[in-house]
Amino acid sequence: MDIEQGTAEAGCWLEPSAVGRGLVTRAARVIIDWAVEERGIHRVEWWVSATNEAGIAVARRLGMTRDGVLRASYLYRGERHDEEIWSVLAPEWRAGKQAS
Known part of the structure; x- marks a missing residue:
């Protein structure tokens, strides 16, 4: 998180037994909302491997x-590996x- 520039990166790793429960999407929503509303962040980025279909799907669900x-x-x-960069602006x- 760079408060001066108004940018932050969100991301996570998930325990394999927890996959498919929507935990990442819900947690990322809370983190992004906090960053935007409480910390004044203007741009939140999500860096993900181009082969990580689940991670890319999360970025889409987050409206990135x-x-x-x-x-x-x-x-x-x-x-x-190729990396995709996804983002959402405040x-x-x-x-x-x-x-919603």
């Missing part, structure tokens, strides 16, 4: 926009809350 792909940017277990977040 796919900003782009960083090709071969992440070295993991000896292999380079006005979009607030509008999404009102629509």
Whole structure:
């Protein structure tokens, strides 16, 4: 979180036995809402492996926009992976809350 710039990154890792219960989406909503409403953050980012379909689905459920792909940017277990960057801006977040 960079208060001066008004930016933050949200993300998580989930215990495999907890997958499919909506925990990540609910927790991320609370974190993003806190960052926007309490800390004055303008932009919240979600960085996710381009092959992580579940993580990308969370970004979509959170109302985020796919900003782009960083090709071969992440070295993991000896292999380079693409990362997607998704984001939501404070006005979009607030509008999404009102629509729900």
